Amino acid sequence: MVQNYVRRGARGTAVVGAGLAGVTAARTLADHGLDVVVFEKSRGPGGRMARRSYGAHQFDFGAQYFTVRDPRTRERLPRWIRDGVVAEWPLRLASLRLDGQRPQGLSGLELLQPSEPRFVATPGMTALCKHVANGLELRRRRRVVGLDRTDAGWMVISEATTNGEHSTDEMRVDGPFQHLVLALPAEQAAQLLDLAPDLRSHAAAVCHQPCWAVMLGVAEPLDLPFDGAFVDAGPLRWVARDSSKPGRPSAESWVLHAGPEWSSAHFDDDPADVCRALIETFEHVAGRSTGDPGRFRDKDATELAAGRPPVAAHRWRYSMADDPLDGGSLWDEQLRLGLCGDWCAGSRVEGAFLSGLSIATAILTAVRRSDAP
Ligand SMILES: Cc1cc2nc3c(=O)[nH]c(=O)nc-3n(C[C@H](O)[C@H](O)[C@H](O)COP(=O)(O)OP(=O)(O)OC[C@H]3O[C@@H](n4cnc5c(N)ncnc54)[C@H](O)[C@@H]3O)c2cc1C
Known part of the structure; x- marks a missing residue:
C-alpha cells in the first residue's frame, strides 16, 4: 500500500544502490551541484565491499x-590514502x-x-563507500521495487526493509526525478527495467x-x-x-x-x-x-x-560478473535512465568506481546540453 507521496524538484537524480558505483556516481553529481537522492536496501553503503x-x-x-590500473583511479588514490580510508x-x-x-x-x-x-x-572494506557517501542524501533500508515514468520524470517506488532482505509492507513513491541511475548487479537491474527493454536486454546478458x-x-x-x-x-x-x-x-x-x-x-x-x-x-x-x-x-x-x-x-548470490561489459556505463538519453556497476566496466572494485564516474559524466553532459542556449 502506498502511504507517502514525496515530491522533489524535477532536476533531481535518483540513484538506486549504494555500492561503490552508486555512491561514486552520486558524489560526482552532487559535487557538480546536482540534487541527488540515493536509495539503498541495506542499512548503509558498501554493497559487496562488506564487513562484519x-x-x-x-x-x-x-x-x-x-x-x-586506470589513470582515473590512480589520480583518486592519493586522496583516499590522505583521508585515511585506503591503505x-x-x-x-x-x-x-x-x-x-x-x-x-x-x-x-x-x-x-x-x-x-x-x-x-x-x-574495513565498507569504509570507502561510507566515505564517498558522506553528506549525500541516503535513504537507507529502502528496497526499490518498481519504477514509473510520468511527464515530469521518474517515480521511484520502494518498500521498507528490516535487514536488506525481509520487506515490510510500508511502501512509498518518491519523485519525479529528471534522471535515474540503477547501480545494481545486472540481474537486479534487469528486474526493474520493464520500461526500458533495450537496457534490460544489455543487463540480462550479464551473469554474476x-x-x-x-x-x-x-x-x-x-x-x-x-x-x-x-x-x-x-x-x-x-x-x-x-x-x-x-x-x-x-x-x-x-x-x-x-x-x-x-x-x-x-x-x-x-x-x-x-x-x-x-x-x-x-x-x-x-x-x-x-x-x-x-x-x-x-x-x-x-x-x-x-x-x-x-x-x-x-x-x-552475485559476486563477480562472468562476462562484464567494458563501456563504463549504459545511458539512454531519451529516457534519461542509466545503468552502472562493476559489470559495466570490467568487473571488480575498480570497475565499480570507474562505472560510477562514467554514468555521472553521461548525466552531466546531458544536463549541460539541455542547459545550452
Ligand atoms: C565474495 C566476493 C569477493 C570479491 N572479491 C573482490 C576482490 O578481491 N577484488 C575486487 O576488486 N573485487 C572483488 N569483488 C567484487 C566487488 O566487490 C564488486 O565488483 C564491487 O564491490 C561492486 O560494486 P557495485 O557498486 O557495482 O555493486 P554492489 O556493491 O553490489 O552495490 C549494489 C548495491 O545495491 C543495493 N541494492 C540491490 N538491489 C536494490 C534495490 N532493489 N533497491 C535498493 N538497493 C538495492 C545493494 O544492497 C548494494 O548495496 C568481490 C565480490 C564478492 C561478492
Missing part, C-alpha cells in the same frame, strides 16, 4: 582488496594446491611475488557468479608464511588472513571463499555444511588445525557461542 564483526574478530567477507596491504601472497590426498603440511605451497600493489579500505564465504576466527595465530592465497583445492579458491590488513583488530580472522562452480552446486546447502567443507579443505592444504573441529559439525554451527572464536558463512 563478531566480538574482537572482523571480516571483509565480500571484496578482499582492490588493484589500481596498501603489504600482502604475503601464495598459491596453494592439493598435492595428493593425505594431509600435506604445505607441500602444495608456492610463495608468490605480488605483481602489483593491493589496496584495502580501512578499517555465486560465492560462498566463510568467516573463521582462530584463537591462536596460524603459523603460515602467507596472508592471502589463491587456492586450487576442492571447493576453495581464496583464503585471506583479514587480521593482517592495515587498521584491523589483531584477533586472528580468516576469510575463505569457495569457487563459483562449487558455490553454484552447493547454493542451497546448510551453512554449517559449507563451513565444514571449506574449513576442512583449508586445514588439509595448509596442514594446520584451526581449532576444535566439533564447532562446525553441529547444525547450529553458525550460531556463535560466546567465548569461542566465530565461524559463520555468507552466501553471495
